Structures are given as C-alpha cells and as structure tokens.
Amino acid sequence: MAYPKTYRYSKEHEWIEVKGDVATIGITDYAQHELGDVVFVELPKPGAKIETGKSFGTVESVKAVSEIYAPAAGEVIEANSELQNTPEKINTDPHGAAWLIKIRLTNSTGISDLMDAAAYEAYIADKGKEASA
C-alpha cells in the first residue's frame, strides 16, 4: 500500500496530515499489518486535549492491544465514530477512510521533525530486514 506523500509519519507508526491548523491522524499500513485483524478501537471524545508523544487511544486486534501516540498536540474536533462498528476498516483503508481523529493543532512544533513518506518507507524496510534476519 502506498504511503501518501502529503502525510508525515512517526516512529510509532502513526501518520498525520496537516491542512491549515487542522490535522488528521491515523495509523499506517505497516502498523495495521503488524497488528492483524483489528476488532476494537477506543478514541478520545471531541474537546479532549492530546499531547505530543502521549497515548490518546487504543487499537486492538484479536491478539494485542496497541496504544496510539499523538504525533502532534491539539484539541480533538472529531473522532471517526464509524470505526466503532467497523474497526476492520483499519485493515483495509488505514490511510483513508479509517482515519482515527481530527485535531485543531495547538502549534505545529515537532511536525517537521516527523518522517516524510520516503524516510518512513526506508524506516519500515529496515524493520522488515531485522525481523527476517
């Protein structure tokens, strides 16, 4: 699956797309593949404040619970409520319809430090090599 060039990526496998002072956040295709069949999603409510590097929710597969870390700070303006009934969308469309939350950015500090698509693809390719060593 392609990694959109307009997104930025964290080492913890979240993506963020910034448009003006609003950012959309999700988990990457690599992350959903590592998790396996997603069966449960827990997201913050609108109005909640999230902080860079802090957990703001969880995504669960049959096997595992994964914390989702905020790649930027802001106030939640919308959580993707459809995922409550169709969490499996995270497996099929992690970079699109299965976005997790939209936030109003407090500031844009740190976003430029995140990886671009090419750097992230190199980062996960490295991880793949480690795992099959």
Place this chain on the structure above:
Amino acid sequence: MESATTPHISALRKTPLNALHRRLGAKMVNFGGWDMPVEYSSSGGLIAEHKAVRASVGVFDVSHMGDIRIRSGKKPGGALAAVQHISMNDASKLAIGQAQYSAMLYPEGTFVDDVIVHRPGEDDFLLVINAGTREKDVNWVRENTKSFDCVVEDLSDAFTQLAIQGPRAVDVMRKLADADLNGVKNYWFTYGTVCGLKNTLIARTGYTGEDGFEIYVPSDVATSEKVWGQAIEAGREFGIIPCGLGCRNTLRLESKMALYGHEISDKINVWEAGLHRYCKMEKGDFIGRAALERANGAGLKRTLVGIEMVDRGIARDEYVCCNEAGEAIGVVTSGSPSPTLGKNIALAYAPPAFSAVGTVLYVEIRGQKCKAQVVPTPFYKRPKKAAAPPVS
C-alpha cells in the same frame, strides 16, 4: 504504536518448518522461546484461520511441543508404575492405542505441566508436553521416575508434529494416510503410512475443540516440508489453509482448554482449575495426591469461571476482576474476542461466590470498570457429527 507481539530475534529456537513459514510470509513471534508463526497473511489472518478450522480444516506446525517416552526396564509394569506415579489420570485404564489428557503435579497439587499420555504398547508410554516447559518437564520426569524400573527418553527433537484440525480433517487424513482411520476415535491413535512414511504416529487429538489429527513425522527439513506440502495439496479441495498459534489460542479458549502459565501453573491446583475429571484420586498414590486431599477438605478459595463482556471492551490476560464496589476479586487468565461467537470472552479465577452462571462481575480495562457476566463453559462446543459418509 507498540504491539505486544513485537517480534524478537535473539537466539530463538526454530522448528524444522521455520524457513517454510517465513517463505509463506507468516508473522513470527516469540512463543515460549520459540520462533513461531502467529498468523499467515496468505491465509487471510487469524480470524480467517480460526473460521477455517471451525468450518472445514486447517494445518498447524506444533513441532515445538515436546515428547517423552517412558518404557519398562527389565520387567514388565515398570513404565506403567512410573506414569501412574508422576501423572494424575489413571494410565492403567488406557488400552494400547489409546491416549488420555492428564497432568504432572508438584507435591503441592499444583501443575508441573499438562500432558497427553499415549500408550503405544503395554510397557510403552509417550507423553506429549508443552514447548515452554520442555526442559523442566524432562528433568522433572527423569528425577521422579528414578526409583522405577523404566527408561526415559526425550524424543522432542525427533519429531515434526503437524496438527490437521477441523470437521474435514478426517477427509484430508484419508488421502494422506494408508491406515484405517474409522477405528481411530477421539483420543485414540494408530501407526500407519503417511505420505509414504511407514510407521507414523497418527493421533486423533488436538487443541482446537474440533475433530482432528496430530501426526508425528521425522524432523528433518526435507521430510517435514514434504509432509506439510502434501497436507496442503490433499486439503486443497476442502479449503485447507496454514494456521498459526494466534488462532490456536482463540480456538482452545472457546473450547476452554487450559494453557500452561495461564489457567494452570505451579501456583494453581487441580480443583481450582476445574480439572477434577482427569484426576483419579482412587487410583492409588501419585505426586500431589496428599495435598489435593487436604485441599479438598479446606474448600475452594477461587475457581475458574468463563465470562463474557457485557460492556464494550476486551478482557485480556492478567486484567483484574472486581466486584460492584471496585474491589479486586480475581484475575483474567486468558481473554480475547471470540471469532466464532462474535463476543469478547475470557477465563478468570474468581471466588466461588462469583461462579454461578449469570453472576455479574467487572473487569478493569485501562482504569475503567467494565461489566461482564459469568456464562456456561465451554464457550463453544462442536456440533454432534452426522453419520460418517460411507468410505469407498
């Protein structure tokens, strides 16, 4: 994102099928020190694998399991006496070709491991043990059978063990094996030719709650890969797929089969685990018996219960169970979404006062008290089979 199944890569043990799993693109995890496939994306992942086993058939590499053979020494009877001493079920009841679920116990009545005891001969027993406890078990068996006239062999590395599981497993085995399988009922076994390999152990056992077989073939890579390949080929018409340890866990949990380190351990005794019917107090003395007799008189402080989540949320291993007031009363031993039932289920230890079906209790999930209720177990029981079709 951090996952509880982050792969480890240091000095893990590998089964002879390790390279094959990697070629198939399996997601590999550290399971009790073994580098094992948890699921195969080529199979569609854990849920698809789980459903294949319930509906038709799947194949698992379970070569990480250990095997201990106990044979009589100079005189007949030594092996049986030894097995009776170290295990809680009554091995004297086993006919040749029959197997039984049992367990080896510490003097405290708690678990060294659970085992399947096979009786290939009057004076010949094969104990199949867990992967994570292999060395401990072998040492324990050697130590505790010293005074018996028997020979103990660790055959763990001699076999590649494949589990072919599901309602169509018998159809796959009919194509693979030159043996009369009709006579091999649940928890019986035979020796026959499998994929051209003579004298192969074929047991009607498994860890999925379905009908199925476990076969034990020589552990060299070429033979192991050949048998795996032929099982896939023979099962193609039934939709067979490779299955990983991920669905093995959800399948066994739905069927309420114990997992060492979870439902049973060196801290939990037989009564608490609810495994009474495999423990034969009347057979004579065995290790752990005296403690179990005392425990019987003292009454149960905790018991294994099956629960189903009422609130949203998944109970996971080691989550705390509490009462209405929020006081801790117990702990989840295994918890997962159930692919068959579409519910979030768990096994937990709780006081007997919380064990009646319908009792409400709560599971603490990330600081939230989530409602659950006690339900009948096993969560899933396989449907009674229709009469077997005539074999041509």
